[in-house]
Amino acid sequence: MQLSREALLAAYRQMKIIREFEERLHVEIQTGEIAGFTHLYCGQEAVAVGVCEHLSPADKIVSTHRGHGHCLAKGCDVNDMMKEIWGSREGLCKGKGGSMHIADVTKGMLGANGIVGAGAPIAVGAALASRVDGPGPDGLRVAIAFSGDGACNQGTTFEAMNLAAVTKAPCIFVFENNHYSEHTGVSYAVGTNQDIASRAEAFGMKAWRADGTDFFAVHTAMREVLDYVRAGNGPAAVEFDTERFFGHFEGDPQRYRGPGELDRIRATRDCLTKFRASVTGAGLLADADLDAVDADVMGAIEGAVAAARAADRPTAEDVLADVYIAY
Amino acid sequence: MSNMMYRAAVLSTIMEEMERDPNVVVLGEDVVGGMGTEGGPEAIGGIWSTSTGLYDRFGANRVIDTPISESAIVGAAAGLALSGKRPIAELMFADFIGVSLDQIWNQIAKFRYMFGGKTRCPAVIRMAYGAGYNAAAQHSQSVHQILTGMPGLKVVMPTTPADVKGLLRTAIRDDDPVIFLEHKALYATTGEVPDDRDFMIPFGHARLSRAGGDVTIISSGLLLGMCEAVADKLAGEGIGCDVIDLRTTSPLDEETILDSVEVTGRVVVVDEAPPRCGLGADLCALVAEKAFSSLKAPPLQVTPPHTPIPFARELESAYLPSVDKIEAAVRRVLAWR
Numbered sequence A: 001m002q003l004s005r006e007a008l009l010a011a012y013r014q015m016k017i018i019r020e021f022e023e024r025l026h027v028e029i030q031t032g033e034i035a036g037f038t039h040l041y042c043g044q045e046a047v048a049v050g051v052c053e054h055l056s057p058a059d060k061i062v063s064t065h066r067g068h069g070h071c072l073a074k075g076c077d078v079n080d081m082m083k084e085i086w087g088s089r090e091g092l093c094k095g096k097g098g099s100m101h102i103a104d105v106t107k108g109m110l111g112a113n114g115i116v117g118a119g120a121p122i123a124v125g126a127a128l129a130s131r132v133d134g135p136g137p138d139g140l141r142v143a144i145a146f147s148g149d150g151a152c153n154q155g156t157t158f159e160a161m162n163l164a165a166v167t168k169a170p171c172i173f174v175f176e177n178n179h180y181s182e183h184t185g186v187s188y189a190v191g192t193n194q195d196i197a198s199r200a201e202a203f204g205m206k207a208w209r210a211d212g213t214d215f216f217a218v219h220t221a222m223r224e225v226l227d228y229v230r231a232g233n234g235p236a237a238v239e240f241d242t243e244r245f246f247g248h249f250e251g252d253p254q255r256y257r258g259p260g261e262l263d264r265i266r267a268t269r270d271c272l273t274k275f276r277a278s279v280t281g282a283g284l285l286a287d288a289d290l291d292a293v294d295a296d297v298m299g300a301i302e303g304a305v306a307a308a309r310a311a312d313r314p315t316a317e318d319v320l321a322d323v324y325i326a327y
Numbered sequence B: 001m002s003n004m005m006y007r008a009a010v011l012s013t014i015m016e017e018m019e020r021d022p023n024v025v026v027l028g029e030d031v032v033g034g035m036g037t038e039g040g041p042e043a044i045g046g047i048w049s050t051s052t053g054l055y056d057r058f059g060a061n062r063v064i065d066t067p068i069s070e071s072a073i074v075g076a077a078a079g080l081a082l083s084g085k086r087p088i089a090e091l092m093f094a095d096f097i098g099v100s101l102d103q104i105w106n107q108i109a110k111f112r113y114m115f116g117g118k119t120r121c122p123a124v125i126r127m128a129y130g131a132g133y134n135a136a137a138q139h140s141q142s143v144h145q146i147l148t149g150m151p152g153l154k155v156v157m158p159t160t161p162a163d164v165k166g167l168l169r170t171a172i173r174d175d176d177p178v179i180f181l182e183h184k185a186l187y188a189t190t191g192e193v194p195d196d197r198d199f200m201i202p203f204g205h206a207r208l209s210r211a212g213g214d215v216t217i218i219s220s221g222l223l224l225g226m227c228e229a230v231a232d233k234l235a236g237e238g239i240g241c242d243v244i245d246l247r248t249t250s251p252l253d254e255e256t257i258l259d260s261v262e263v264t265g266r267v268v269v270v271d272e273a274p275p276r277c278g279l280g281a282d283l284c285a286l287v288a289e290k291a292f293s294s295l296k297a298p299p300l301q302v303t304p305p306h307t308p309i310p311f312a313r314e315l316e317s318a319y320l321p322s323v324d325k326i327e328a329a330v331r332r333v334l335a336w337r
């Protein structure tokens, strides 16, 4: 299905927002202004956007420690997210959560998560809630569990897949294989011949595989996955082969990478470059159209950082806000 | 004596014990670091630098890098221990006990008693705990409160590099399961450490880090340094503080605590875990039960509030005990008449 010009521009903008959000954080973190652990999503934008462009706020997603891209793609406000990462009381979680715990349930974004493997069972629960509600005009609402190639090894992920399979929950397991869990390679840690999707197949699920650095491949695969799951066929899985452009966390010396690896993946596996080449090559959009989006995004990120810097700081009293059992 | 970092004391003790006893085995996520990558094994060598070089020295049979599977890590440690090995499992962050809790609580902790004393379970489970890095609610917690409440576990929380050395060696040679809690914010602290390869500190022996006689302050881990700072400040005013570093929360050195309280009659317990059913409550109950007639003031605890750990710098520092909060509590028990 050919995407409209507006849809193409929207998808590009969303990917670019994530990219620049993360690139900017990479710089800002070095100044010491941002506290805590930050895991950047750069390189994987086509996955979050190719998945979430299909969703409505009534569809749920559950994210990971590397959650900024999922949050932005699912509609979390850029400024409110930046404020949260800055630890402001005006942040999306009032400065209580920070980078690893951004959530906006009003957008169907049920939380980034600091516990690897915690997300998949939560997504199954959200899918079971959808089963209770029954289908809407375009089928069942779905819940999506984003998991990494590391998280796929947790027992919780296996349990979630089996629970979804036996209950036919409208749950989609999206595996983002960026080849590393922290400092360990998939060839060591993923026992099923490095094939993550095959694990879902072993639970009787239909599974897809696609190039996660190609927005169109992701988007097309997800269209099929969603048609299948919304129709009530039960859960499904999709594995995207993708890349992470930065370290596991900010400050990671990345000595596990091969020589020239980062340059190579930036040069050949950049989803934004590939998107631009493919839409301009096909005459769907002109470079100037994309450049205009780029400029607009840079302004938005600049604005978000300025807003985060200027935002109210939390105070000691805020520690006890939202506490429902106090002593 | 050698001057070394807390983290180096962890690593050198493991190294020495692995050399001494071929049954000592290490397992955990990224303990080798770089497995299955172009950089190769030891590219990173453990995220806390507490396992660097072990793999190169002892190989894959004894230094087992695991996928992200805490339940299997601790379960495998249980099986190794029941099979004559001395596993040292690393959970990276203490918060991840959540994933592996069954294996800790229903398995490892129970074997010896539940099997009628027919087996021992010499497993050590190491983990980094504690706040101070704005790592938020799922990467900052202090878990001794939960684990100390489980019969069958020994729980160790060293404060100094020397105590790391002596207590970790005891843990590895111990025939029963030991939870070994390393405070993240102490990893880079340094201190004198005995070179003796058999230097051990027995469990259940607290360390009196300051002797003063007017008030007893009890703690362990990162906050102990704050307690010492308060003691040193008050010493300038002629107020003497006994500062007790518990070293192990199970077994508990009741004797050192009670001996001190019988002299001072005033107690402040300082803890990084939440207040309910925790170390503070436990020790306040202990002195109320066993040193009631010596007490001159109600025992107090200084802990964070009963909330998850917040992210923002301002919130986390307001959440945590501080020198000021400890000093205020000490002055309160001193002022009581």
Ligand SMILES: Cc1ncc(C[n+]2csc(CCOP(=O)(O)OP(=O)(O)O)c2C)c(N)n1
Pocket (backbone or CB within 6 Å): A064, A065, A066, A114, A115, A116, A117, A147, A148, A149, A150, A151, A152, A178, A180, A181, A182, A244, A248, B029, B068, B070, B092, B096, B099
């Ligand atoms: C239960 C648990 N174990 C370990 C960790 C530490 N940790 C955080 S991210 C990570 C690697 C995750 O790898 P993957 O799922 O591939 O996600 P990626 O980082 O590649 O996005 C690990 C081991 C954690 N946060 N939670």
Ligand SMILES: [Mg+2]
Pocket (backbone or CB within 6 Å): A148, A149, A150, A176, A177, A178, A179, A180, A181, A182
């Ligand atoms: Mg990964």
